[in-house]
Amino acid sequence: MRERWETVIGLEVHAELSTASKIFCGCSTAFGGEPNTRCCPVCMGLPGTLPVLNEKVLEYAVRAGLALHCEIDRETRFDRKNYFYPDLPKAYQISQLYRPIARNGYVDIVADGAEKRIRIHEMHMEEDAGKLVHSEFERVTYPDYNRAGTPLLEIVSEPDFRSSAEVLAYLEKIRSLFTYMGISDCKMQEGSMRADVNLSVRPMGETAYGVRTETKNINSLRAIEHAIESERSRQIHVITNGGKVIQETRRWNDDLKTSVPMRSKENAPDYRYFPEPDLPAIHISEAFLQAARESLPEFAEERQARFVKEYGLPENDAARLVARRETAELFEAVVAQGAGAHSAANWLVVHVPHVLKTLSESAEDAHPDASELAELIRRTERGEISRPDALKVLGALLSAETPFGVADYIRENGMAVENDESALEDAVRRVIAANPKAVEEYRSGKTKAIGFLIGQAMKELKGKSAPATVHERMEAALREPPSVTA
Ligand SMILES: [Zn+2]
Structure with a gap:
């Protein structure tokens, strides 16, 4: 039966960079730790503090951009993305919108036996938010700012994927590139690589895109596969029952294998982006770029x-x-x-x-x-x-x-093979005497029969002789003329 619906997927992948310190301050980026022990006035957004860009982040971002075949913006800048949420103490995130560090790249993947090029729209640097820790027992929520200010790269693909197999191959590829460069460990289970899935469906042959949803909170490859299949079926079900898909952000619940609406999807204007006034534009010199090119490993x-x-x-x-x-x-x-x-x-x-x-x-x-x-x-x-x-x-x-x-x-542990000479000779002799048919076959030119005889001898020796030695002795014994007396 011909597939009636085509799935169109675009991905936003966040990768945490494995720099020792955060993007705009000197706090440690190590995973875990007692809550609020790895933060300072800068990453907690206290008034009067100023961010300073960690040069290592820029270096890693340029290398990542090159590995993804992107054009590197030599005059890149940061922007403020304004929104309020308790895990974001400044009430804005320093990110990039107008002049992202890298644009127009691609990644070649192989999925379902076919090669395919996935285009990359852009890749930018940004800071991570903190975390909210919900205590069921005390019925309260605590903010933990240890993660606030951890450097991230966000890689935004074009809507080039048509199946979950392609999505998985792409994530594997990014993981491979980044871990080979040593710029991120890309562990989905620890959240150092996260993917948001933008998905829409359309009738096969249609060229216009359908209305898409974004599914967040997916933290394993298996969950991504489930989330894609689930959202695809949900949208087809809505449309075939005469409904309309609503543009929204959905949260994946991996225990229930289903997603629930989180909020109606924001567009860029909702965030009131503007150029970050506390950080100067960054000029990337030819020497810096060249050093990054030369630092790329054998992938x-x-x-x-x-x-x-x-x-x-x-x-x-x-x-x-x-x-x-x-x-x-x-x-x-x-x-x-x-x-x-x-x-x-x-x-x-x-x-x-x-x-x-x-x-x-x-x-x-x-x-x-x-x-x-x-x-x-x-x-x-x-x-x-x-x-x-x-x-x-x-x-x-x-x-x-x-x-x-x-x-x-x-x-x-007494595992050394003993190679007891007399036991070996005995075993070979006994096996030859007990298996005249195999011996006959071997001598008439069916040399494969020796495998069976060696196996029998190994069994007698209970593995205490080296197979190579048994082979040698068996061959020598078989070459001897058949004994006249039996
Ligand atoms: Zn800090």
């Missing part, structure tokens, strides 16, 4: 291509290795420590995620030591430890509070 796609070329990895493995900068770096460090590239890739894309899942820990928190991981991979490759034992060591390595030596751990 995921370039790194993926290099991994394929330099290490001969399959495209798929390379793509999974570069998805997170830390994994890509760990891979190169492990290879530099002497592990084979293919084994290292296999461990990092298969074993490590698998073991992490059993530990219910996330890959973001696991930082195994590269040289110990390399040691483990090398020993496994050489058959000095069985695979099940190797995975146990990996589990210990990934969950260890304090680092430990893999070599010691293997010895202390």
Whole structure:
């Protein structure tokens, strides 16, 4: 059946910058902390204070703009966005409207197997507001200004998305670009990356846009997917029942998997924007811009291509290795420590995620030591430890509070493969005697039969011999002429 409705989505993404201090004062930006311990007269908006721009914020913003293929405004300025809310002590937010730092960029994504370019309308710098902490028990609300003045970049896309898959691919891409540059950790669960979804629907083939709503308060990729599907269905339902979609802001409730109206959508004039009088216009010199260009790292796609070329990895493995900068770096460090590239890739894309899942820990928190991981991979490759034992060591390595030596751990836990020569010879001999059919097959040229015989021998040895050694002995034994006496 032909899809009758087209979904049109534009995104506003907020990314918290990981500078040590806030955008206009010296307060710490660290996450959490006792309420109101990370603020000062400037970020609390007390009269008589003046903001001073943190140069690091400008530097990060320029790098972000370049990574998003934007034009950088060399004469950028701040503006006041006026609104009252208790988490905003100044009753205005310092943001950018008239001369945002970056405009007219794009991001290329791949979604549902197709490449697509998402245009970026503009990207600007602004300060975050504080937080309201609601105490159900005391039935009161406390403002906490620790977050007030945390530097943010807001990236406004054109309405170029047509599905939630495209939205997710775009968010992943921004996360990848920003984490590779080290300018934001983009953790949705901690609110350091947030997305507001502007969505409308229109009959397939229609070129005019429908009335859009904005859904806020979405704090995970999964929630974004749900919110998009939910709002799309709601709007189609309203229209097909003869109603009209109202332009409004809606709040997503992830527990109920539904959104509720928050307020009718404001337009820019409602905020009475005007140029911020307390901050001068910023002139960006050619030297500053050039330094930003030169500071851009090797991003995921370039790194993926290099991994394929330099290490001969399959495209798929390379793509999974570069998805997170830390994994890509760990891979190169492990290879530099002497592990084979293919084994290292296999461990990092298969074993490590698998073991992490059993530990219910996330890959973001696991930082195994590269040289110990390399040691483990090398020993496994050489058959000095069985695979099940190797995975146990990996589990210990990934969950260890304090680092430990893999070599010691293997010895202390009796995991070293013994390679008992006489037991090995015995096992090979017994297996050959007990499986005349497989032996016959092997000797008649069906060499694959050796796999079965090795398996039987490994079983007899209970994994206490290295597979490579068993293979070697089995092959040698099979090459000997068949014994005349049986
Ligand atoms: Zn402050």
